[in-house]
Amino acid sequence: MSNPVNRPVKIVVLGTGRIGKMHAEMLARQVNETELVGVFDVFADSALAVAADLGVPAFASLEAALAADADAVCIATSTDTHVEVMKAAAAAGKHIFCEKPISLDVVMVDDGLAAVEAAGVMLQIGFNRRFDPSHKAVADAVIAGQVGSPHLVKITSRDPAPPPISYIEVSGGIFNDMTIHDFDMARYVSQSDVVEVYATGAVLVTHANGAITQIDNSRQAVYGYDQRVEVFGSGGMVASENPGVTTTILRTATGSAGSVVPHFFIERYAQSYLDQWRAFAGAVQSGGPSPVSGADGRAPLVIGMAAARSLAENRPVRIDEIDS
Amino acid sequence: MSNPVNRPVKIVVLGTGRIGKMHAEMLARQVNETELVGVFDVFADSALAVAADLGVPAFASLEAALAADADAVCIATSTDTHVEVMKAAAAAGKHIFCEKPISLDVVMVDDGLAAVEAAGVMLQIGFNRRFDPSHKAVADAVIAGQVGSPHLVKITSRDPAPPPISYIEVSGGIFNDMTIHDFDMARYVSQSDVVEVYATGAVLVTHANGAITQIDNSRQAVYGYDQRVEVFGSGGMVASENPGVTTTILRTATGSAGSVVPHFFIERYAQSYLDQWRAFAGAVQSGGPSPVSGADGRAPLVIGMAAARSLAENRPVRIDEIDS
């Protein structure tokens, strides 16, 4: 889709908040296939601090950042600015890595995706969990036919503690700030689009291929960050379990005791963040398709809208009610 | 509730088909707390064979069986005769162990339970999975408050292969022949009655205490009999896993390989069948309450009716629609 690149991919990071800073550091230091060209943030002090730490320039404006000698941008600005920045980056001919969700407004999403398509640039959405080695091994087993036709998907996704109230107030609700990852995971491991959703304290999803996905979320699992995926099919089952912080087992007269699970996503998904950048760089270098397309970014948003309606009306809601 | 008994409990087995024969052998040989007094079956040859093998008399009629010097009966006749036999046994003053389901007709169930109550005998329903040591440890942890308030229950219950078509035709459907165990398990481990059900390819159950239960069933898990229960609550989570047939692990250059799971319920739940008899004998001996009451036998039947309606109409169905 674009000209192959025979060197590390040059990337500008837009937005240097918590997640943008993490991306910048990975691009600069941990991913050999990328080179950090510079950073930009509307809060100049934030950008300057990150830039100084990593030895790259901080651009004075979005325009300056997009004018830099770079192949691609990482959009890690606030969610409500994603589409605007995406359109500007596409117009500047940059390949785009965009944090999820693209937007909370599906009309805006379509606007952004149209701009990307018109510009012919590659867009990858930051569904990093697809790159977790254990979840990826689940999907790979499904794709390889090792469990036959998928019949059932079970996704457990529980946070150790709720985010601040201030975050929840603007996040667009649990379906947008938390379950969105699971909607994407359901599509990824079942290899099938979603046709209907029923949401109550848990979520049941019906896929186009007849598979069912059960999702359970919690904002407070006191024992840590619980992240598991299972696919059951006509030929068997495959499942990813939580790793322990250690592998140590203690046996005494009262039983056996083992490790806690990882505390939260930074610890659990560290590898996935690196691997999604490697996939991005590979797609830019080869001119190949996006590993996680704009359509992949749009679908969970629509599923979340159906889930919200289902919860409000206590009935199953078909996706084509929302998005016909 | 009745006079305590200071010796092994004397029991007559009614019905000597596959499951009745298993009970008779356990009562005669494997459970020290019970004594098999004799057996009866409308197919006299079946009863005679079992009686000869175990060294006990085969009674010539139900009346003769109920007139024997016994404390209790085990009802393992065909489902459609359970209530009739239950009423006769209650009238004869016998404590009753009855295989599940009590009946496929809730009016019949109520008729039987009323007779039991009037007679003042103890009735235990054969939900043996409550006595599986691993599932029981899940329930015990919930009861002990080790996971706080239950928020979510996950039950996986998959058979290795479907039963014969002839069985499915008279079983009353998957909710009565298979999911009924899971409805009971949901009530048992959540310690809460059910208020609403939504059934599609999987089942979502809402409990009176606000907990949600997810159930997934399959009639054909090619890797064996998959039986797992998990409870997540405000204070943690507790889960039972499948045991392996062996504990052996093989590691080679291509990965690690482990055991198959138990083939089916006879292998997996052997211990639970013995333990439910020990519980029965204990209740008779102590004059204590039933470990699994008639109400426990009735509830899953009603839940199954709600599930069937939910599946037919693709909407959540409240229990009080069925049973107000």
Place this chain on the structure above:
Amino acid sequence: MSNPVNRPVKIVVLGTGRIGKMHAEMLARQVNETELVGVFDVFADSALAVAADLGVPAFASLEAALAADADAVCIATSTDTHVEVMKAAAAAGKHIFCEKPISLDVVMVDDGLAAVEAAGVMLQIGFNRRFDPSHKAVADAVIAGQVGSPHLVKITSRDPAPPPISYIEVSGGIFNDMTIHDFDMARYVSQSDVVEVYATGAVLVTHANGAITQIDNSRQAVYGYDQRVEVFGSGGMVASENPGVTTTILRTATGSAGSVVPHFFIERYAQSYLDQWRAFAGAVQSGGPSPVSGADGRAPLVIGMAAARSLAENRPVRIDEIDS
């Protein structure tokens, strides 16, 4: 080696102490391939009680027991009488199952084995752990070449609590009452004879094929009966782990907690006791070779003698020092 038998194998149990009573019950009730013909014990009351419970005759003398219509005997008398009884049974043309150790005296052992060989009967030694499904799967993987040439064997064998002092005084020492099982396991899973032993607080065994076995024993593992076997070879490794009493895991803020291990050998090795009888019956029925031969019974005794000398002299001792 003898005439095949096309029916359950008829067996007389000699010795009705704890282990003999267990064998009698299994033969009578749990193993379809065998039939218990009667029992004998020098303590007539013991034999009468077991006989009454199982509905078989108690013989008045060893001679009467050996004259019964039986294919085989089970020798579960006290260790010091094993060889004498074995010779009488062989002279009577009975196939023989003999509890280990055959004798604490290797000259006596050779005397007994010569009588067995002269009579042309089949002799199986009661090394039941060979029939544990998990350990057997280890041996099977080795035999099938799945781990290549064995280089190292690791055997953990720890009892939950010491036996009574009275037992230890006559047992012949830890190498005869406990490690003997592990010496046999080492030969079984390595598929190689032993050439040298070094014993201190643990035991190192050198095999003829160059493999090394590490054995660790304890008379008091407060967390239960710990029984594990591992074989490492040129092509990989295979290991059996302890099963849990349950599979239940509890996760709370402080970590995860699991089940205790089985308390002792009755719980852990129940299946192996049944399977060794099935193997015995199969060998009698087919006229095939013994699954655990007299030589297999003799070898660990000699290894134990070498181990005792090694411990006394704090040096490695070759088997041919003891048994050239």
Place this chain on the structure above:
Amino acid sequence: MSNPVNRPVKIVVLGTGRIGKMHAEMLARQVNETELVGVFDVFADSALAVAADLGVPAFASLEAALAADADAVCIATSTDTHVEVMKAAAAAGKHIFCEKPISLDVVMVDDGLAAVEAAGVMLQIGFNRRFDPSHKAVADAVIAGQVGSPHLVKITSRDPAPPPISYIEVSGGIFNDMTIHDFDMARYVSQSDVVEVYATGAVLVTHANGAITQIDNSRQAVYGYDQRVEVFGSGGMVASENPGVTTTILRTATGSAGSVVPHFFIERYAQSYLDQWRAFAGAVQSGGPSPVSGADGRAPLVIGMAAARSLAENRPVRIDEIDS
């Protein structure tokens, strides 16, 4: 022992081969508690390349490196130069992190340790495995008394593939290049010095507190890097297992399949390398004692000498034969 430091610890890395380069990168970028001041190598090109990559100076000589404004040095030069560099660094008043082994010559070791002691600087030996979270949890459980008095230690340490012949020729033999880590681990988790060694195809170690350690090594475990530690004591047992590369399990009709283990030490022990630097920085900052002292570096060398003599003479060798 020295003045506390209230800022990141300034460190010069001496030697920029494979392991030195890894340390330099960690100190510069991954460990917040340290600051890389510069690097030196006798091969100037190697030092220049690492220095350019990390944005620090490459010193022209050892003298220049030791004259830099730094609190400490990391000695990652070739083993035969360790003691000479250590003495120079001690004379320059630098705290010292030294890769193991200190030297293959115990007289040289004592020479170096004397210089360190005379200078009053802190010396930490690079036994990184002590900092592996899982092995450390084993030691912590022992130290906390959770397994009572240690009776037995089992250490499995198997490499996936042998090093080049050229390496083996100068490594000082398997006891110095491989088992040295396990000798240290034995002392660490048993919390006891070693008094006797017996080495054949495996190693048995007797500790001063009566505990026994079994060590098994292999240069070629085809299934990956196998690293496990177990301590059994009067109060229970504690063990570290191999982590999987993923946690994914696949179940099909033929059994269950899981992940490979980590390929080699870089993957398995990544966390331990970071944590040992954090421990070093903490000791320098607090003026506290070394987490892994010079004596800890010396002991395994002597144990290895005893092991070599034991192997050559096929007898147990007491440590005081070597080092009285």
